[in-house]
Amino acid sequence: RWAPLRLSGTTADPKEDLSARLVAAAGESLLDELPDGLREMAEEFLAPEGGNGRSDKLIEQGKKVLDFLSPFLQGQ
DSSP states (O other): OOOOOOOOEEESSEEEEESHHHHHHHHHHHHHHHHHHHHHHHHHHHHHHHHHOHHHHHHHHHHHHHHHHHOOOOOO
């Protein structure tokens, strides 16, 4: 299934929203597979800082949590 992509900004400084949504969906999928205690820790780690909604922050947080969780997921 295709996901909608929203483009905004200027040609010199384009913005898109798909990357942040893909990272969030991947993170949610991974969180669903974790034991409760570890899941809560990961959700707290991913909580947006200051609620500013900036996609670059969300992507960076997603990368951090994937790095954090990868040792736990490699044994599955």
